[in-house]
Amino acid sequence: MKKLALILFGLIGAIALIGCSSNSSSSSAGGSGEPVEGGELNVAMGSEPDTLDWMYSGESATRKIGWHIYEGLFALDKDYQARPLLAEDYTVSDDKKIYTITLRDGLKFHNGQDVTANDAKASLDRWTKVSSVGKIASSHISSIEATDDKTIVITLNDVYTSLLTDLAAPKASAIVIPAEIAEAAGEQPLTNEQFIGTGPFQFDSWKSGNEIVLSKFADYKSRDEEDWGGLTGEKTAYLDTIHFKVVKDPQVMLNGLKTNLYDYVQSIPLDLYEVVTSTPNVEAVTSSNGYSVITPDKSEAPFDDLKVRQALHAALDKEAMAKATYGNDDFYELDGALFTPDQTALYSGENIDDFAAFDQDEAKKLLEESSYDGQPVKIIFSNDNADYKKIAEIAEQQLEAVGFTVELESYEWATYLEKWGDAKNWDMVVVGWSPFFSPNQAGMVSRENNSSGWYHSDRWQELLAQWGTADETEQQQILAELNKTLYEELPFEKVTNISALDARTTKLQGYDEWYGPRFWNTWKTK
């Protein structure tokens, strides 16, 4: 037996050595501080994207990979301001209806073709048809023309000052792809052969369920300015390859990070924060991740009655809810505004005092005065997210304390999406909204469908219309007015702003935190 055990251990050791030797790192040497060229980066992500067509999909996994491959005419900087990216410059006519955009010189696609205004036109045409943001913009666009090789002219029906923000939106983005690909794909998602962009990294391969590999684009034409942060400014690809690996289990991610299997891991549950911070050579990366909400269905009783919504508003102790759900206050921020404070150009702190209106006696009084007849109200949520479950359970307790009768129903993601689509299936839904970049894009209020709980508000629509023509000062007033509307009409209950937790090895240098990981202007030391 002893011999057998020795042989077995010897064999295991020998195989481990073989494996280690064949798995050695290829990164080149370099001291800290000075950029190091080359090397491969292994990124673990919790979910595999459905597509890498960043124009077609607003999905988080799609965009986090997509923004390495593709670029648009404009993109957001670190303060969420729209700045030119592929565009060199632009002018707006006096009546603010004609935007003339000039492309930068020397731009190339990953397939070697030059980027022309015709490609930008074909891409924008497709964007207005397949992108949720593009569809909003399209109602204001009269025509998109390529007047010469370098110039695109967008003519609007009416004054619409959100155009640049929409073109720069990092969700379902207005990326520029070769015209023949845009035309061939039409309203279908791009296929693997069609993932051609202008970004600092190009698509290399996709092993379904395993990994997506990007490699450095040697002919990348960077902007000359300093790095503006976000998705624009100067970009340099130091790394040779980036492997986005699909890893479902956060514990596996952390174990992989500790043992150098991964260099960056995404979406770690917040309760593992202490583990991350106590691990040597690993750093936590936090970024704004929108906010969680409870949305009532306003198309039917009981929440079609404003008084019932007021009772709901007074019944919810959001501080208790946030504390119990997110624990560490580094990861939540109680704030009642439509936008989050890091979105400096869009944030207004006015008219949000009513956010903390928790008052159980008031809630009971309002409920008695309302049309609520004691029928159970059904809260639905997706059980794929533990946070939504906690919020729903705490809401149940708080609502029952003031006289509501509550039922909870949870579904796995696909079933949940279907149930959410029909007003008959729910009275309230617990959901999270990732950041959005103009009031038009706020799906929880701007559209009259399940996302907003069938919110119909002439006042809100009027404010959105004003937004389209407003200058910066007027926009601040509109933002304050939108906040006020939130607390007078109560279309949804904002619970709290939330942050996402990622983690990275300290070998990854020059790394700058933003809304999601970006691996240009960053390098890996040995």
Next chain:
Amino acid sequence: MLGYAIRRCLSVIPVMFVVSIIVFLLVHLTPGNPAHIILGEDASPEAVAQLEEQLGLNDPWYIQFFDWLKQVITGDLGTSVFSAQPVTELIFTNFGPTLSLMILSLLFILVISIPLAILIVSLRKTILDPLFTSASLLGVSVPEFWLAILLVLGLGVSIPIFPVAGYMPIAEGFGSWLYHLLLPAFVLAIVEIGIIARMLRDSMLDSVNQDYTKTARAKGVRERDVLMKHVFANALIPTTTVLGATVAGLLGGTVIIETLFTIPGIGQLLIDSIHRRDYPVIQGVVLFIAAIYVLVNLIVDLLYAFLDPRIRYDE
């Protein structure tokens, strides 16, 4: 024997037909649809309806079923709604890791359980017998996921001998392939080692007191030869049936192990496809797995007949 083999092969057809109907109905009766998932939570009902139409989800279920069945008969399992890849190609790509895992596990099972059972039987009158029996019972009872976590923390993180996750195709080097698969294959094998060792031990103990064994001993055959040539050879027959179930068990077990070790196998493909309601992939994978089960059973039945000449299937 040939007649039996032909009959057994033909019996596969109705089984596969019934499986295809059941899987099709289960998949299509489950709430949720791929159009909703592709377009995400912020999609308008109009966009969802349009995509449903494009994906052919608006036809009555029986039309969809017969369209799919016609395809399957011609060897085409359809195309993934998400990746637009042919389902057969996806199965082929993802079955490689699963097959690797199963083969290595089976090797562990045979190399460990057979000598272990023989050792237990040869030591049956010593204090070591109950000890080995308890150990094999422990092997059967240990939950795979718990053992996996323990081994990953021990041999992956604390003493980093093995990688904690990932898979390397054999084409990229045998050493790397083995290095990535040893730990998951061992975890997958543990439960089955316990089952096979106990089964073989019990069957061997049954044979130990049979007349033919006594005769062999009376004729002066050495105890070692009695154990190997008479006891072991006879005990192998019922164990063959269990081995068939073992292969099926391994296929089921790979789903957990693939998740825990991030191995892109067929189990992962199935789970991902279920989450996405990727109907053609779910149907194709389930049909493929069912075919493996049926094939393994067929092989076991034929092997059984081959190992035991007393069985006359042709009669």
